[in-house]
Amino acid sequence: MELEKINGTENILLFKLDSGEVIDSNVDENIQLIINNSNITVLGSNNTICFKFGRYEDIEKLLTNVSIR
Numbered sequence: 001m002e003l004e005k006i007n008g009t010e011n012i013l014l015f016k017l018d019s020g021e022v023i024d025s026n027v028d029e030n031i032q033l034i035i036n037n038s039n040i041t042v043l044g045s046n047n048t049i050c051f052k053f054g055r056y057e058d059i060e061k062l063l064t065n066v067s068i069r
Contacts, residue, residue: 017053
């Protein structure tokens with residue numbers, strides 16, 4: 001799946017949870033859907049952006065304020 005709101009190349013969005021788990025937006029398709037439905041836009045190349053969330057469920061809730069499941 002293509003990240004529609006992430007322009008450029010070699011961009012990485014990471015989501016670190018309180019459990020220590022790190023989710024890579026380039027791997028997790030559900031995270032890709034959440035990002036595509038969010039207000040996030042990344043311009044340029046070679047960006048690494050790390051978000052910190054308590055739980056996986058909080059990512060969707062806070063970024064989109066809408067459930068896509």
